[in-house]
Amino acid sequence: MAEDLAQTISENAQGPAKASGDSGSMEQHPLPDQIAADRYLASKAAARRKGLGIGLKKLVPPGTD
Numbered sequence: 001m002a003e004d005l006a007q008t009i010s011e012n013a014q015g016p017a018k019a020s021g022d023s024g025s026m027e028q029h030p031l032p033d034q035i036a037a038d039r040y041l042a043s044k045a046a047a048r049r050k051g052l053g054i055g056l057k058k059l060v061p062p063g064t065d
Contacts, residue, residue, distance in 0.1 A: 005041055009034045 012034060018027045029037075 005038055009038055 009031075012028050013031055015028065017030075019025065
């Protein structure tokens with residue numbers, strides 16, 4: 001899903017901001033709004049991952065065996 005959004009943002013950035021024709025007109029969302037949406041979805045994906053992002057290790061000093 002995030003890859004799809006990144007591809008959509010890339011395509012929208014290359015396209016025109018406004019377009020009009022016989023069937024009507026269209027305006028894309030501004031690029032800062034698209035970037036904010038991408039960051040929001042990335043943070044949601046990171047929040048769904050298991051764990052806290054912190055690894056717990058047991059430290060044993062040498063010579064205490």
